[in-house]
Amino acid sequence: MKQFDIAVLPGDGIGKEVVPAATRVLNAVADVHGGLKFKFTEFPWSCDYYVEHGKMMPDDGLNTLQNFEAIFLGAIGNPQLVADHVSLWGLLIKIRREFEQSINIRPAKYFKGLKSPLVNPNDFDLIVVRENSEGEYSESGGRIHKGEDQIAIQNAIFTRKGTERAMRYAFDLAKKRRGHVSSATKSNGIVHSMPFWDDVFNEIKQDYPDIQTASYHIDALAAFFVTRPQIFDVIVASNLFGDILTDIGGAIMGSIGIAPAANININGKYPSMFEPVHGSAPDIVGTGTANPIGQIWTAKMMLDHFGEYELGKKLLDVVEEVTNDGFKTPDIGGTSTTDEVADEICSRLKKTAAVS
Ligand SMILES: NC(=O)c1ccc[n+]([C@@H]2O[C@H](COP(=O)([O-])OP(=O)(O)OC[C@H]3O[C@@H](n4cnc5c(N)ncnc54)[C@H](O)[C@@H]3O)[C@@H](O)[C@H]2O)c1
Numbered sequence: 001m002k003q004f005d006i007a008v009l010p011g012d013g014i015g016k017e018v019v020p021a022a023t024r025v026l027n028a029v030a031d032v033h034g035g036l037k038f039k040f041t042e043f044p045w046s047c048d049y050y051v052e053h054g055k056m057m058p059d060d061g062l063n064t065l066q067n068f069e070a071i072f073l074g075a076i077g078n079p080q081l082v083a084d085h086v087s088l089w090g091l092l093i094k095i096r097r098e099f100e101q102s103i104n105i106r107p108a109k110y111f112k113g114l115k116s117p118l119v120n121p122n123d124f125d126l127i128v129v130r131e132n133s134e135g136e137y138s139e140s141g142g143r144i145h146k147g148e149d150q151i152a153i154q155n156a157i158f159t160r161k162g163t164e165r166a167m168r169y170a171f172d173l174a175k176k177r178r179g180h181v182s183s184a185t186k187s188n189g190i191v192h193s194m195p196f197w198d199d200v201f202n203e204i205k206q207d208y209p210d211i212q213t214a215s216y217h218i219d220a221l222a223a224f225f226v227t228r229p230q231i232f233d234v235i236v237a238s239n240l241f242g243d244i245l246t247d248i249g250g251a252i253m254g255s256i257g258i259a260p261a262a263n264i265n266i267n268g269k270y271p272s273m274f275e276p277v278h279g280s281a282p283d284i285v286g287t288g289t290a291n292p293i294g295q296i297w298t299a300k301m302m303l304d305h306f307g308e309y310e311l312g313k314k315l316l317d318v319v320e321e322v323t324n325d326g327f328k329t330p331d332i333g334g335t336s337t338t339d340e341v342a343d344e345i346c347s348r349l350k351k352t353a354a355v356s
């Protein structure tokens with residue numbers, strides 16, 4: 001019996017609702033397989049934890065997490081208790097950086113049974129490779145003076161290493177997909193980092209003669225996500241551009257509540273972390289209406305990461321089937337609760353086990 005040791009961090013808000021739903025589904029997946037199981041160890045690190053302890057996680061938190069095969073995270077943030085930049089940098093971004101999860105992959109595709117807000121959604125299937133360790137997300141800078149003399153400086157950091165790494169990951173991924181990489185730039189307005197980004201992209205693409213490429217300024221690219229998402233295969237983007245694009249990716253599928261993400265440690269030194277694109281959704285917390293699909297699809301990405309592709313595919317197929325049959329939370333036009341959706345997915349998974 002194969003066992004996967006997973007650190008579970010539900011975090012804040014609806015994270016505490018969709019994570020238990022998804023771990024239940026993972027247990028059903030394990031039953032279907034028969035030869036593997038998950039050992040979940042839960043940690044309460046969150047804004048509530050901060051209120052009690054003055055920090056988002058214990059000082060040795062990363063040491064604790066290091067021994068797990070993966071981290072399964074819900075969402076972080078409760079601005080009523082802790083300022084968002086404090087909660088994010090104290091836990092989510094800390095883990096991404098310290099565990100060298102330098103790549104964040106975020107797929108979006110036309111999803112069976114979902115009404116996209118696009119009039120003609122076509123059959124899009126794209127994946128954003130978001131640089132996850134530097135760029136616009138940087139601690140370099142500061143605030144000085146008070147009143148009308150106040151100054152805030154925020155430096156974006158683009159290293160050759162980080163930029164190349166994200167781009168090579170995107171090209172390698174495109175080889176396994178439809179062979180196309182689009183670069184998200186803004187070299188017309190951002191005069192240092194983005195022309196550098198373009199130079200590196202033009203250099204790296206020489207190593208991949210079979211891959212077709214395109215480059216778009218991020219403003220036009222964002223619009224194309226809405227007007228013609230089907231033209232995209234792999235998109236490589238800086239940390240901030242990738243962040244924004246992937247909320248649009250969720251939106252064009254039908255809801256940000258279904259978009260998944262994987263923070264990948266590519267050097268194998270630390271665990272990777274799996275979390276949905278969405279946040280803690282304070283506006284719907286406690287209503288039982290949070291869509292669990294983003295968290296469940298994230299679990300599928302974790303299965304892929306473990307090499308369990310067939311099982312991952314089976315899981316996503318069942319999710320699409322359940323959605324198509326109308327078991328939907330209100331954000332995608334249904335009346336089901338978080339638990340009803342998860343329960344239906346579990347029972348269908350068990351049925352597939354019975355027939356196979
Ligand atoms: N990775 C993360 O942990 C992460 C990501 C984004 C935001 N945040 C944090 O979450 C908090 C709220 O941020 P926000 O409001 O900008 O973004 P959000 O993603 O939490 O919510 C945006 C909108 O989408 C809806 N939504 C999100 N997930 C949903 C789901 N599963 N089902 C149904 N509807 C869903 C919300 O109700 C809200 O209307 C902030 O503290 C922010 O910093 C954390």
Ligand SMILES: O=C(O)C[C@@H](O)C(=O)O
Pocket residue numbers: 088243277
């Ligand atoms: O900005 C971030 O990375 C936090 C959140 O918005 C996310 O997309 O994970």
Ligand SMILES: [K+]
Pocket residue numbers: 073074075076275276277278279
């Ligand atoms: K999240």
Ligand SMILES: [Mn+2]
Pocket residue numbers: 243244247277
């Ligand atoms: Mn985001």
